Amino acid sequence: MKKIVLSLFAIAMFVTCTESDDIGESVGTSDDFNRQAMLTNWADNIIIPAIQDLSLDLETLSTDKDAFLAAPNQATLDAVRVSWLEAYKTWQYVEMFNIGKAEELNYAFQMNIYPTNSSDIKSNITSGTYDLASVNNNDAVGFPAVDYMLYALSNSDTEILEIYTSASNFDAYKTYLSDLVNQMQSLTTTVLNDWTSNYRTIFVNSTANTATSSANKLTNDFIFYYEKGLRANKFGIPAGVFSTTPFNDKVEAFYNKEVSKVLALTALEATQDFFNGKSYNSLATGESFNSYLTYLNTIRQGEDLSALINNQFNTAESKIKLLSNSFSLQVDTENIKMLEAYDELQRAVVLLKVDMIQAMNISIDYVDADGD
Amino acid sequence: MKKIILSLFAIASLLISCSSDDDGPDLIITELEAPATYTFARNGETTVSYSGQTTRILMGQEFVSALKDPSKTEAQLDGMFAHVEGNADFSDADLNTSSKSIRSKVAASSDFFAANTTDATAIKNDFDTWIANQVNDVFPRWDEDASAGVAGQIQEAGGGSIRYINAQGLEYNQAINKSLIGALMTDQLLNNYLSPAVLDAGGNVVDNNAETVAEGKNYTTMEHKWDEAFGYLYGTDDALNPALNQDSFLNKYLSRVEGDSDYQGIALSLYNAFKLGRAAIVANDYVVRDEQADIIKNEISKMIAIRAIYYLEQGRIVRSTGDNGGAFHDLSEGFGFIYSLQFTRKTGSNAPYFTKTEVDEYITQLMAGNGFWDVTDATLEAMSAEIANRFDLTIAQAGS
Numbered sequence: 092m093k094k095i096v097l098s099l100f101a102i103a104m105f106v107t108c109t110e111s112d113d114i115g116e117s118v119g120t121s122d123d124f125n126r127q128a129m130l131t132n133w134a135d136n137i138i139i140p141a142i143q144d145l146s147l148d149l150e151t152l153s154t155d156k157d158a159f160l161a162a163p164n165q166a167t168l169d170a171v172r173v174s175w176l177e178a179y180k181t182w183q184y185v186e187m188f189n190i191g192k193a194e195e196l197n198y199a200f201q202m203n204i205y206p207t208n209s210s211d212i213k214s215n216i217t218s219g220t221y222d223l224a225s226v227n228n229n230d231a232v233g234f235p236a237v238d239y240m241l242y243a244l245s246n247s248d249t250e251i252l253e254i255y256t257s258a259s260n261f262d263a264y265k266t267y268l269s270d271l272v273n274q275m276q277s278l279t280t281t282v283l284n285d286w287t288s289n290y291r292t293i294f295v296n297s298t299a300n301t302a303t304s305s306a307n308k309l310t311n312d313f314i315f316y317y318e319k320g321l322r323a324n325k326f327g328i329p330a331g332v333f334s335t336t337p338f339n340d341k342v343e344a345f346y347n348k349e350v351s352k353v354l355a356l357t358a359l360e361a362t363q364d365f366f367n368g369k370s371y372n373s374l375a376t377g378e379s380f381n382s383y384l385t386y387l388n389t390i391r392q393g394e395d396l397s398a399l400i401n402n403q404f405n406t407a408e409s410k411i412k413l414l415s416n417s418f419s420l421q422v423d424t425e426n427i428k429m430l431e432a433y434d435e436l437q438r439a440v441v442l443l444k445v446d447m448i449q450a451m452n453i454s455i456d457y458v459d460a461d462g463d
Numbered sequence: 464m465k466k467i468i469l470s471l472f473a474i475a476s477l478l479i480s481c482s483s484d485d486d487g488p489d490l491i492i493t494e495l496e497a498p499a500t501y502t503f504a505r506n507g508e509t510t511v512s513y514s515g516q517t518t519r520i521l522m523g524q525e526f527v528s529a530l531k532d533p534s535k536t537e538a539q540l541d542g543m544f545a546h547v548e549g550n551a552d553f554s555d556a557d558l559n560t561s562s563k564s565i566r567s568k569v570a571a572s573s574d575f576f577a578a579n580t581t582d583a584t585a586i587k588n589d590f591d592t593w594i595a596n597q598v599n600d601v602f603p604r605w606d607e608d609a610s611a612g613v614a615g616q617i618q619e620a621g622g623g624s625i626r627y628i629n630a631q632g633l634e635y636n637q638a639i640n641k642s643l644i645g646a647l648m649t650d651q652l653l654n655n656y657l658s659p660a661v662l663d664a665g666g667n668v669v670d671n672n673a674e675t676v677a678e679g680k681n682y683t684t685m686e687h688k689w690d691e692a693f694g695y696l697y698g699t700d701d702a703l704n705p706a707l708n709q710d711s712f713l714n715k716y717l718s719r720v721e722g723d724s725d726y727q728g729i730a731l732s733l734y735n736a737f738k739l740g741r742a743a744i745v746a747n748d749y750v751v752r753d754e755q756a757d758i759i760k761n762e763i764s765k766m767i768a769i770r771a772i773y774y775l776e777q778g779r780i781v782r783s784t785g786d787n788g789g790a791f792h793d794l795s796e797g798f799g800f801i802y803s804l805q806f807t808r809k810t811g812s813n814a815p816y817f818t819k820t821e822v823d824e825y826i827t828q829l830m831a832g833n834g835f836w837d838v839t840d841a842t843l844e845a846m847s848a849e850i851a852n853r854f855d856l857t858i859a860q861a862g863s
Contacts, residue, residue, distance in 0.1 A: 194784075197620060197621075197784065197785060197786075199621075200620050200621045200622075204621050204622035205622075206622075207622075208622065226617075226618060226619075226620045226785065226786060226787065226788060227608060227617070227618045229618070229620055229621050229622045229623075230618075230621075230622030458777070458863050
């Protein structure tokens, strides 16, 4: 008898305990917002135009790289550095879209893992045999590896030029730089072609609210990018938020030394533009997180959530603008300002990762890394 | 009769804690009051002592770090695993002068292994073999790339950590570290020190009732046994206010499970059970003592199952993204937690949730052929499901 009574209690307990737990368990849309209009705006006015622009930038980089390798001198080196930076800025508009072919190829892992591993790069150059697409080479390819190849092979431009002209194995250096740029270009072409020929249709027609639907996946990608790619990688890790000491060498574009701030600001702008549904090529805006939240009329503290998020992005931007052009220098001289910028970025994480997704009834599909 | 009433009260209080609002006065569960912290004294001096457990945890810390140092010889690693008093096996001189050893307490509990030296020996041999293989198979390939069937290094995607694996993708250092959580800490804690066979051994009950302290000590033997159980979970933590994540063993994974919102509260439940059980010993109330022991056995067994499921799930998902380095790391941790399942304890029985035979079968499945390189998703999913089912867990909750 006792056993039966206990079991009934146990069942009652189970019911009580699970009841509060079904939030975030998405089954079917709970509203009539036109998701397809949002997906179409994302694909046609933001994602595809940004990747197209990146593809063009990489074409320029490739042309300038060829000119540099054909005749390594200060002028051709300067030109390839300029086009590297242009493409790197455009990349900030693309990195967050880890979906479709990009997800399949681990595109972002092959384009922007920093700090790059200079000893892996050197050993690739020395051996001459490497698979740039190998997971082992994620930290020896992409923009950070090109950064190293253009700025860090020696202490002065004159000496860098010597490495590409008169060093004992100068051909191997040329080949590696060339392979790096060609690989970035080829990956980008693959991702772009998949969007235009195939994936766009799939993407805009996946309008349900399930874990694998387009809006759910891209919302997760967007928040993950904001939390990891932008907040942690560009600010938190160099500022030492996750370690006992700061790391002045873990900033983006470390070897260039002057552009970590402009890249970070560009990334934040890309994030905010995407949030607001702003077209890549114009000032026009379309359906977006912003309009979705407005539609849902989510009110928080008497203000709507879209405005709160935009305000928080603006606050973060104003803090970033106070930083040195070189985040390395900033970390070394006055790290507190890096931490302040990080804190403002973090405040938006809460708004996005908790308030926004609850309002939209979307679940977070990634877990925070275990860390060991 | 008292026992039934206590259980009903416990359920009532659980029910209340599950509901969202917290109205009304605190229920008094028993007449026995646990202190606010794990603090017990006699004649103004503490009676709490578990330095032997702290020592073994510290030895374990140095040992598992050394497993990733390819300059170490097999003899050096064996020396750390099976330390002999006075040998300079560790960098910490206090550990070298200690008479304790890790190996002597692997698969050595009173309930499970006192009369089963066959299994105990086989389990100790597993550890010896893993150490030998790390030195002989993995260390020589430390700087070479691994591939299916070939030991070496493998990097996690995205410029992540470099992992060192055997031909089947297994990181021996992870396998050993996580298997020790079961074979050393869990086995000693659940199946030895919380066992009535140990707590009540010899004249322990009579001595405890009469407050006859152990020779030269300020504690009764029964009090000390309970503290030794406590020490395997909190030995490097603050006993008065546990911070968790203070070692690489049970304390760390209690922190991980507590950090999963599905299981939040487990840390407090364990701490309270340790306190109340110890207070019950002081009050000579062995019914309450054993009820608390059961809570501890349940919660720690569940922790092991949750982490086994978590790593099986994460390993499978990460592998599907092409990140073998990340996946094999997860699966290597999963390997150790699965190995540890044979040291869990089903309350009201003298058995683990998974027998050694069942665990060995899982290990065989994981390591068949090229191991993690080609074990199927279906195999991994079936294992998660069986573990979840046996422990009444859900994969959705444990796996993320």
